[in-house]
Structure formats: structure tokens, C-alpha cells
Amino acid sequence: MVFLRRAEPPQSSSALAAASATQSSSGFLPGALVDRPRLSARDISVYYADVQAITNVSMDVAQHEILALIGPSGCGKTTLLRTFNRMNDSVRGCRVTGNVIFDGEPIYRKGVDPVALRARMGIVFQKPNPFPKSIYDNVAYGPRLHGLVDRQAELDEVVEASLQRTGLWNEVKDRLHKPALSLSGGQQQRLCIARTIAIAPEIILMDEPCSALDPIATARIESLMRELARNHSIIIVTHNMQQAARVSDRTAYFHEGHLIEIGTTDQIFTTPEQSLTEDYITGRYG
Amino acid sequence: MNNTIDPERLRQRLADARAERLQASLQRRHRKEAVFRGLGLGAVCLALGFLAVLLFTIFSQGMSAFRSSHVQLTLEFDAQRLGDAGSERERLEQYQTWLDEALLRALDAPESRASAVRPLLSAAAVYQVRDRLEDVAARPGGRATLWVLASDEVDLIQTGVVDRAWPEAARSLSDQHLAWIDRLSEAELLERRYNRAFFTGADSREPEVAGIWGAVVGSFLTLVVTLALAFPVGVATAVYLEEFAPRNRLTDLIELNINNLAAVPSIIFGLLGLAIFINTLGMPRSAPLVGGLVLTLITLPTIIIATRSALRAVPNSLRDAATGMGASRLQVTLHHVLPMAMPGILTGTIIGLAQALGETAPLLMIGMVAFIANVPSGFADPATVLPVQIFIWSDSPERAFIAKTSAAIMVLLGFLAVMNLAAVLLRRRFEHRLK
Structure with missing residues (x-):
């Protein structure tokens, strides 16, 4: 059963586990709640026209943790991820009930500007999608858009720092003004991450960020995620269970729109309580 | 026992027969492919053949209109007589007399009557003569040599459109005229020279001075109005429908109507323009302004549909990327979606304008078919446009207008080719910039 071993020990899993044990109540799965959460989903259901994609999901995301959402295709992981920063608003026929609490404020409420929300909650997509502009303009887009910097020198600094943190700086510093689409797939995805962290989001949502990349590029991005988790909370959707086991602090398993089990990654991968979870992680399902 | 299939034997049989059957089926497939390819090639050749016939007809008939027959005459003026002539009409009669004299001298037929x-x-x-030689005529003993326009009948003889062998009654020029033409030709006083009037003049009842410049300017003014209205309105409509509008019964209805609008016969738009712009709003008849408004109505659906499909071709991942960065819907559209869709939008717009450039029927309804002998100088001036000019000329009884019609078609085709080339070049430029 224990065929997956974490590459490194979780940073705060014991504290989280303790917290969730004390806080869980009848309405929540054990392990779903944490002490002082950054982001909380409460009773979230999502419908596409008549089809229900997510059913009554409640869970917390802690400060500076990496939370992995796993489950078979079509289980609603991506939908839930896009619910967190209201990316589903622009999807026709999509309806959300329940609420997401970010910084103590519900985000599904009149008067909440999704634009402001997304400026604090970055998202990285499955397929690298840099803008068809130069490398520099890609990273500078967010700071310019939100007016985060006053001077060109500051912008240069932000662009360099973001590219440094994603390990891309040395590879692209001589061709900052070349088109971003001339980069390789792995570089493009790191550029997308650099673009996201350039606006210093509090939470980074990642939707299978490595599924289009080769193992070397994947390893790069995984170590980058551990690095980013020092300052950000990261929620990552992944199909790759080894990846979930390697990088995440906690893991949530979804099945047909239901949150089946959530807990520390160690616990989910070594001693799952639900048979569905066990079937999935041992490869009997999905 | 016969009905049951032994998998082992079936596999054996498949393996044995495979090479042979594959060969047979491959031959069949290749034959089909060759037939299909031949049909496609045949269709292309047929289309090219029709195009070649069309172009050949137009060019062979129209080339002669770019030159016209001129007669070289030496005029001897008398400043005294010009000074005596009081009115403009009398002066013109005086010029006519000098011209007649010069022609009689050139023909060496002093006994013939001027008429x-x-x-x-x-x-x-x-x-x-009056416009070019006014100064010379005013000088005492003024004398000058000038190439003046021959009549269209002379030009028809020169180009061979009217055969000299025809009986005299079938020609508008008599045998005597033919003899004079030969005499002028021998003296090298009759030549076919570059027809400047065709490119600089407006329409005229006289084929030899009728030009297309009036129609070209009319077309240009009309298209300016069309572009200025149809492009912003069309793109804004498409952007709203594609990027902002909620999907409900109302927007479905709007979409259906826009698509239907593209299929409405254009003459209906002409009637609409006549009723609304001219009769109700009191705009001037025959004006490029009204023509442009009517063509805007016709071009709008084309631009809207082209823009919408260009917007739809922009991958959603780009919208997601910008939305995820915290761009508002308008910013996503202006910063990313529109620039990416611009090549398609521009192509659609130019195709719409090319369509408007060739539109005739609706403009007949709003009076742009009137005979207009002046080059329009503004949006409210009476004007005609190239295709209507072609229509007018093709309908004229004078034989010389046949060549004019073909020549005007060549000019119109030239403009269309330039516009399509512009569409291709713009598209390339934008696509290059995005990469």
C-alpha cells in the first residue's frame, strides 16, 4: 500500500491535523477544517445548466500550505478550483450555491468585484497560455494592469524578481523582448507562473500545471511550488498522484462532485479511510 | 458446425489472404482517389477557363478606350475678331470658325462647307481649343498647332469597330469622310493618342470625352461614409454580442435577424434608403452621403458576421489568462481578444467594402443613376459610382460606349484587386506582429 513516499516531510501537517481534529463538527468531514483558514468553501454546489458538477463541498485552505485536489476525470476538481476565484462567472449557464470565504469575506455576494478578487488570487492553467506578446510584457502585464508600480525601474525590478523566483531569469534575460511563444512548453508554463506571482497574489490556483510538460520541466515546477509555498497558499489540481504525494501538504479526494476524503497527504496516501479513496490511489479506479 | 467460426482458422485465412485482398482493395482505393482528384482539377480548370474568357472579352474590348483618335490642326487666330466678340457665346462661335478653317486647310478641301x-x-x-489656346488667340497674329479630339465615329473607324466595307447607309460617316480620314492619316495628322479625358473627366453624352473620374470620386466618397459608419458600428455590435451579451431569447433574436439581414436583396435596402433618408429625413438625392448610408446597411451584416467568427476563433485560454490576471471584461477584450481577432476583422471589413464597391441596385433607387457631368466635390454633391457608371454606359446607344464600358469594368476590377491585396497584406502584417 505504501508505494508512494513523500519526497520531503510536510511543513505543517501535524499542526493542521491537530487543528482539524479539534474543529471538525458534524457538518464537516474530519480534516476539512483548519485553524485560521485563508480560504474556506462552505456548502459549495455548482451546476452547469441542469447538470450538477459539485455537491455540497465544504473545506478550508490553510496559510502557506499546498493543497492537492485529486480524483478521476470529471469529478469536479477543476470546476471547484475555478469557483474559488469566480472564473466560472463567464461560463454560460454556470450557477454556484453556497459560498467561498476569503479573508473572512464571502466572495459570492453582491458588491464583490471578481476583478479585485482575481488580483489577489492568481491562477495557472493546464496548458501554458502566455499572451502573444514579449516575455517582458507578459510578466509586466499584471503590475501595469493594476497600477502596482509607479516607475519603469520598479517594473523592471518586479519582472526580474518574478522571473528569478521561477528560475527563468537566466534563461531569458538576454531576450526579454522576444515573443513569449518562442519559449519551450516548460518555459512558457514557468513564465505563466512568473506572470501570476508578479502581482503578489495571496493564493495561487494551479489547474494541472504540469500535464503538458516533460518530467524535467515538471520537476522544476514542483520545486518551484515548494518554494512559492513559503509565501503563498497553493491549491493544485492534479491527475498525477505521485505529484500530489510529492508536493502537497494536504490532499482532498473528489468523486463525482463529492468531497470524499480530505486530510494530510501522508494520511490520505498511507491510511485512507474511505474505500473509494483507496481504490483510486492504488490504481483500481480511474 | 459450419456456422460456428473457428477463430484459429479465421486468423489463418486472414493471414493467407491478406496480401492479395489488400492489393485489390488498395487498387480500388487508389482509383477512387484518382477520380476524385481528377474531378477537383477539372472543376478548377473550368473555373479558370471561364475567368480567362471573361477577362479576355473585357480586355480585348476595353483596351481601345484608353486611347482616342486625335487630329493635329494648325490654328490661325485673329485677336481683333476675338476682341469684337461680345458674349461668351459669340467668342465660342469665333473659335469654332477658326477650328473649321484649320480643318478645311488640313483636308486641303477649301471648297467644302464647314458643316x-x-x-x-x-x-x-x-x-x-478655347481652354488651351486662349492666350495665343488673344495675341495679334496668333498661331498654334494642337492635337484636338476627333469624333467617336472617326475613332470607331480607326479601331475597326465600324467596318469600312459596310454600305454607306449603315455608317454614320460618308465615303467622303472616309476619304478625308485617309488623307489625314497619310499626312500623319490623325493619330490614336493617350485618352486623358477618360481618367480625368466625368460622364458625358459624347463618348470620346466621357470619363470615369467622376464615378471614381463618387465611389470613394461613398465608401468613406460606409467605412466610417459600418466599421465601428459593426465591430462594436459583434464585440457586444460575442463578449458581453447574456445568451437569452432577445440576443438569439438579434443574431437571427443579423444573419437574415445578410440575405436581404440589396435593392430592398435601396428602397429603405429612399423612404427614410431621402423622403423622411430630406437628405439630398444622388448624394454619396445617402449612398454611403445605404451601403452601410448592406455591409453591416458582413462585418458583424466576419468579426464574430474572428472573435470566436480567439482561443478561450487567452481570455482565461487575462481574466485570471484580474483584467476586467473590457480589458480582456481590448488588450487581448480584439488585437488577436484584428486580421480577421480587417479581412471581413475589406471584403464588405469590396462588396459595397460593386453594389449597384440600391444606388439606382436613391438616384445615383442620374446623368452627372461634374466630378463631385463633397458628400452632398450629386454623384454616381463606378458600377452604376458601367450600367449607364452599357445602356447607351452610341457604339463607342461599348469600349468605355469594358474599360470601366477593368478599372473597377483593378480597385477590387487592390482592396483584396490590401486585405492580404494587412492580415500578414498583423499575424506577423502577433508571432
């Missing part, structure tokens, strides 16, 4: 030789010259020749 007999006049059919050789264009009615516009006297104006040519």
Missing part, C-alpha cells in the same frame, strides 16, 4: 467636315471632330474640340 460637312465637322462630323470628323468631337463637339468638345472647340472647348479644347
Whole structure:
């Protein structure tokens, strides 16, 4: 059963586990709640026209943790991820009930500007999608858009720092003004991450960020995620269970729109309580 | 026992027969492919053949219109007589007399009457003389040599459109005229020269001075109005429908109507323009302004549909990327979606304008078919447009207008080719910039 071993020990899993044990109540799965959460989903259901994609999901995301959402295709992981920063608003026929609490404020409420929300909650997509502009303009887009910097020198600094943190700086510093689409797939995805962290989001949502990349590029991005988790909370959707086991602090398993089990990654991968979870992680399902 | 299939034997049989059957089926497939390819090639050749016939007909008929017959005359003026002539009409009559004298001298036929030789010259020749040689005529003992326009009948003889072998009654020029033409030709006083009037003049009842410049300017002014209205309105409509509008019964209805609008016969738009712009709003008849408004109605659906499909071709991942960065819907559209869709939008717009450039029927309804002998100088001036000019000329009884019609078609095709080339170049440029 224990065929997956974490590459490194979780940073705060014991504290989280303790917290969730004390806080869980009848309405929540054990392990779903944490002490002082950054982001909380409460009773979230999502419908596409008549089809229900997510059913009554409640869970917390802690400060500076990496939370992995796993489950078979079509289980609603991506939908839930896009619910967190209201990316589903622009999807026709999509309806959300329940609420997401970010910084103590519900985000599904009149008067909440999704634009402001997304400026604090970055998202990285499955397929690298840099803008068809130069490398520099890609990273500078967010700071310019939100007016985060006053001077060109500051912008240069932000662009360099973001590219440094994603390990891309040395590879692209001589061709900052070349088109971003001339980069390789792995570089493009790191550029997308650099673009996201350039606006210093509090939470980074990642939707299978490595599924289009080769193992070397994947390893790069995984170590980058551990690095980013020092300052950000990261929620990552992944199909790759080894990846979930390697990088995440906690893991949530979804099945047909239901949150089946959530807990520390160690616990989910070594001693799952639900048979569905066990079937999935041992490869009997999905 | 016969009905049951032994998998082992079936596999054996498949393996044995495979090479042979594959060969047979491959031959069949290749034959089909060859037939299909032949049909496609045949269709292309047929289309090219039709195009070649069309172009050949137009060019062979129209080339002669770019030159016209001129007669070289030496005019001897008398400043005294010009000074005696009081009114403008009397002065013109005086010029006509000098012109007649010069022609009679050139023909070496002093005994002939002036009215007999006049059919050789264009009615516009006297104006040519007056406009070009006014200074010379005012000088005492003024004398000058000038190439003046011959009449269209002379030009038809020269180009061979009217055969000299025809009986005299079937021609508008008599045998005597033919003899004079030969005499002028021998003396090298009759030549086919570059037809400047065709490119600089407006329409005229005299084929030899009728030009397309009036129609070109009319087309240009009309298209300016069309572009200025149809492009912003069309793109804004498409952007709203594609990027902002909620999907409900109302927007479905709007979409259906826009698509239907593209299929409405254009003459209906002409009637609409006549009823609304001219009768109700009191705009001037025959004006490029009204023509442009009517063509805007016709071009709008084309631009809207082209823009919408260009917007739809922009991958959603780009919208997601910008939305995820915290761009508002308008910013996503202006910063990313529109620039990416611009090549398609521009192509659609130019195709729409090309369509508007060739549109005739609706403009007939709003009076742009009137005979207009002046080059329009503004949006409210009476004007005509290239295709309507072609229509008018093709309908004229004078034989010389046949060549004019073909020549005008060549000019119109030239403009269309330039516009399509512009569409291709713009598209390339934008696509290059995005990469």
C-alpha cells in the first residue's frame, strides 16, 4: 500500500491535523477544517445548466500550505478550483450555491468585484497560455494592469524578481523582448507562473500545471511550488498522484462532485479511510 | 458446425489472404482517389477557363478606350475678331470658325462647307481649343498647332469597330469622310493618342470625352461614409454580442435577424434608403452621403458576421489568462481578444467594402443613376459610382460606349484587386506582429 513516499516531510501537517481534529463538527468531514483558514468553501454546489458538477463541498485552505485536489476525470476538481476565484462567472449557464470565504469575506455576494478578487488570487492553467506578446510584457502585464508600480525601474525590478523566483531569469534575460511563444512548453508554463506571482497574489490556483510538460520541466515546477509555498497558499489540481504525494501538504479526494476524503497527504496516501479513496490511489479506479 | 467460426482458422485465412485482398482493395482505393482528384482539377480548370474568357472579352474590348483618335490642326487666330466678340457665346462661335478653317486647310478641301467636315471632330474640340489656346488667340497674329479630339465615329473607324466595307447607309460617316480620314492619316495628322479625358473627366453624352473620374470620386466618397459608419458600428455590435451579451431569447433574436439581414436583396435596402433618408429625413438625392448610408446597411451584416467568427476563433485560454490576471471584461477584450481577432476583422471589413464597391441596385433607387457631368466635390454633391457608371454606359446607344464600358469594368476590377491585396497584406502584417 505504501508505494508512494513523500519526497520531503510536510511543513505543517501535524499542526493542521491537530487543528482539524479539534474543529471538525458534524457538518464537516474530519480534516476539512483548519485553524485560521485563508480560504474556506462552505456548502459549495455548482451546476452547469441542469447538470450538477459539485455537491455540497465544504473545506478550508490553510496559510502557506499546498493543497492537492485529486480524483478521476470529471469529478469536479477543476470546476471547484475555478469557483474559488469566480472564473466560472463567464461560463454560460454556470450557477454556484453556497459560498467561498476569503479573508473572512464571502466572495459570492453582491458588491464583490471578481476583478479585485482575481488580483489577489492568481491562477495557472493546464496548458501554458502566455499572451502573444514579449516575455517582458507578459510578466509586466499584471503590475501595469493594476497600477502596482509607479516607475519603469520598479517594473523592471518586479519582472526580474518574478522571473528569478521561477528560475527563468537566466534563461531569458538576454531576450526579454522576444515573443513569449518562442519559449519551450516548460518555459512558457514557468513564465505563466512568473506572470501570476508578479502581482503578489495571496493564493495561487494551479489547474494541472504540469500535464503538458516533460518530467524535467515538471520537476522544476514542483520545486518551484515548494518554494512559492513559503509565501503563498497553493491549491493544485492534479491527475498525477505521485505529484500530489510529492508536493502537497494536504490532499482532498473528489468523486463525482463529492468531497470524499480530505486530510494530510501522508494520511490520505498511507491510511485512507474511505474505500473509494483507496481504490483510486492504488490504481483500481480511474 | 459450419456456422460456428473457428477463430484459429479465421486468423489463418486472414493471414493467407491478406496480401492479395489488400492489393485489390488498395487498387480500388487508389482509383477512387484518382477520380476524385481528377474531378477537383477539372472543376478548377473550368473555373479558370471561364475567368480567362471573361477577362479576355473585357480586355480585348476595353483596351481601345484608353486611347482616342486625335487630329493635329494648325490654328490661325485673329485677336481683333476675338476682341469684337461680345458674349461668351459669340467668342465660342469665333473659335469654332477658326477650328473649321484649320480643318478645311488640313483636308486641303477649301471648297467644302464647314458643316460637312465637322462630323470628323468631337463637339468638345472647340472647348479644347478655347481652354488651351486662349492666350495665343488673344495675341495679334496668333498661331498654334494642337492635337484636338476627333469624333467617336472617326475613332470607331480607326479601331475597326465600324467596318469600312459596310454600305454607306449603315455608317454614320460618308465615303467622303472616309476619304478625308485617309488623307489625314497619310499626312500623319490623325493619330490614336493617350485618352486623358477618360481618367480625368466625368460622364458625358459624347463618348470620346466621357470619363470615369467622376464615378471614381463618387465611389470613394461613398465608401468613406460606409467605412466610417459600418466599421465601428459593426465591430462594436459583434464585440457586444460575442463578449458581453447574456445568451437569452432577445440576443438569439438579434443574431437571427443579423444573419437574415445578410440575405436581404440589396435593392430592398435601396428602397429603405429612399423612404427614410431621402423622403423622411430630406437628405439630398444622388448624394454619396445617402449612398454611403445605404451601403452601410448592406455591409453591416458582413462585418458583424466576419468579426464574430474572428472573435470566436480567439482561443478561450487567452481570455482565461487575462481574466485570471484580474483584467476586467473590457480589458480582456481590448488588450487581448480584439488585437488577436484584428486580421480577421480587417479581412471581413475589406471584403464588405469590396462588396459595397460593386453594389449597384440600391444606388439606382436613391438616384445615383442620374446623368452627372461634374466630378463631385463633397458628400452632398450629386454623384454616381463606378458600377452604376458601367450600367449607364452599357445602356447607351452610341457604339463607342461599348469600349468605355469594358474599360470601366477593368478599372473597377483593378480597385477590387487592390482592396483584396490590401486585405492580404494587412492580415500578414498583423499575424506577423502577433508571432
